[in-house]
Amino acid sequence: MTSRPLISYVLPIYREEGNIDLLHERISAAVATIDVDVELIFVNDGSPDGSLDRLIELSRRDHRVTVIDLARNFGHQVAVSAGIDHARGDAIVIMDADLQDPPEVSLELIREWQDGWDVVYAQRRTRKDGAFKRLSASAFYRVLGVMSSVDIPRNTGDFRLIDRAVADQLRRYGEHARFLRGIISEIGFKQKAVLFDRDARHSGTTGYPLRKMIKFAVDGITSFSAKPLQLISRAGLVMSFLALLGILYVMGVRIFAPERVVEGWTFIVTAVFLVGGLQLLLMGIIGTYVGRIYDEVKGRPLYGVQEVFREGEPRLGRTARGEARRRDP
DSSP states (O other), X not given: OOOOOEXXXXXXXXXXXXXXXXXXXXXXXXXXXXXXXXXXXXXXXXXXXXXXXXXXXXXXXXXXXXXXXXXXXXXXXXXHHHHHHHOOSSEEEEOOXXXXXXXXXXXXXXXXXXXXXXXXXXXXXXXXOOHHXXXXXXXXXXXXXXXXXXXXXXXXXXXXXXXXXHHHHHTTXXXXXXXXXXXXXXXXXXXXXXXXXXXXXXXXXXXXXXXXXXXXXXXXXXXXXXXXXXXXXXXXXHHHHXXXXXXXXXXXXXXXXXXXXXXXXXXXXHHHHHHHHHHHHHHHHHHHHHHHHHHHHTOOOSOOEEEEEETTEESSOTTOOOOOOOOOO
């Protein structure tokens, strides 16, 4: 006889007090229809609201619930990584807690995994977001598709299932500016898409305002592409060509139409500001990559765990630190 597979649900939590109970209820109802064992790993990413209290109470009522309380807010991608590090399952389902990712869809991911797929990612067929959100997301994936050296499926988030073998490989990736959907695509294995309709957020506000979305987009592009650096040399060639045309124009006017020469400094000042602005922009691109190198070479832990709760009881003291991954030597 074979034991039932264990499925770990990793659920990052930040300001999700109003979603936790319904999320737990819908996941429980969904998995009750299939023959698997389940553990629910909630990662509290420094939530300032009452999310942690709700999670601790939930762990008292349901022995399947584990609560990882991070020492501070480390960000969504690191919180997911912490959950994966603590997951014991044969497969791991990554979901957001805002109920935009329907828990019922995770059953389709599990079925495809049981059919032999190592990574099953949920691909959005429709989404109930505002026009700006849809437009910016579409633009981001188009730019990422052009820039990235890795084929990252469009219209996907972190809602996916990964096999234990994939999770073990993922644990070897120690970069701090994490873009998990790109890393998982780079890891490889057999991957399949499952189409779904994304729901509206049930409660609360998004943890990804415009500022964080821009940073996330920059992380995604710079993590998997050196093309922005290559654009610097191309921009230099273009500016050199324009400068050559300007020189030829000035020489031509001086030789063939000296009466049309207008003495002044407007053109020179405009050219200086144009070139200066371009230089600052290109230096900013270089600075972004240098900053990423600086963050990585310090080799600091990816995250710290304040406490881990099972059945409502803390299993780590407040001074303890959870498993913190560094880059492999």
